[in-house]
Amino acid sequence: MIKGVIAIDGPAGAGKSTVARLVAKEMGYTYLDTGAMYRAITDKVIRSGTSLLAADEIGKIAEETSFKLHKPNGDYILLVDDVDVSERLRSPEVNKSVSVVAENERVRMALVAIQRELAKQGEVVLDGRDIGSFVLPDAQWKFFLDASIEERAKRRYEELVEKGYQVSYAEVVEEVKVRDRKDSTRALAPLKRADDATLIDTSNLEIMEVVDAIVSICRQGA
Numbered sequence: 210m211i212k213g214v215i216a217i218d219g220p221a222g223a224g225k226s227t228v229a230r231l232v233a234k235e236m237g238y239t240y241l242d243t244g245a246m247y248r249a250i251t252d253k254v255i256r257s258g259t260s261l262l263a264a265d266e267i268g269k270i271a272e273e274t275s276f277k278l279h280k281p282n283g284d285y286i287l288l289v290d291d292v293d294v295s296e297r298l299r300s301p302e303v304n305k306s307v308s309v310v311a312e313n314e315r316v317r318m319a320l321v322a323i324q325r326e327l328a329k330q331g332e333v334v335l336d337g338r339d340i341g342s343f344v345l346p347d348a349q350w351k352f353f354l355d356a357s358i359e360e361r362a363k364r365r366y367e368e369l370v371e372k373g374y375q376v377s378y379a380e381v382v383e384e385v386k387v388r389d390r391k392d393s394t395r396a397l398a399p400l401k402r403a404d405d406a407t408l409i410d411t412s413n414l415e416i417m418e419v420v421d422a423i424v425s426i427c428r429q430g431a
Contacts (some may be wrong), residue, residue: 229335
């Protein structure tokens with residue numbers, strides 16, 4: 210068992226990133242957004258003009274990318290090649306392409322190696338789709354967040370509109386369905402709930418209700 214490690218998994222729009230960030234703050238832990246790492250590689254692929262079909266080139270981009278956790282004002286920021294690119298990672302272009310990039314075996318293994326190394330320090334919260342089932346199967350605490358497709362699409366749609374992107378709710382629903390299908394059927398480390406992960410349906414819960422439930426379980430077992 211890797212003590213002091215909290216793994217939070219779930220499909221797109223289940224609230225993983227927001228919950229994980231707040232859990233880390235409540236616990237005084239470091240937060241590592243693994244999904245942002247895949248989005249960062251996707252962003253680099255798009256900006257470089259590399260075809261999504263060029264698997265070897267995409268793998269090379271991932272292997273040559275550096276990631277660092279930076280804490281300028283009390284909150285950790287993931288730097289990609291020493292640059293904060295967080296504002297670009299939720300764009301519609303990245304949303305549509307990230308599942309293809311995430312299926313690339315070289316990309317996954319390059320990022321999983323980094324994630325495992327960072328987790329060794331302990332007192333860290335990681336969120337993703339395969340943290341508890343593949344990346345860190347020995348994590349002390351594992352949670353799987355889920356919600357209805359409609360609710361998850363609604364959250365993603367509101368997030369995109371707030372950031373100024375022009376999208377329709379129907380487009381986001383279809384995007385979430387496609388992402389679920391790709392994540393659940395990919396050959397390497399597909400999206401699934403680890404056998405020993407606590408399932409939390411977030412459909413009708415406020416963010417802090419989910420956070421409080423996770424923190425309570427972790428503190429009871431500390």
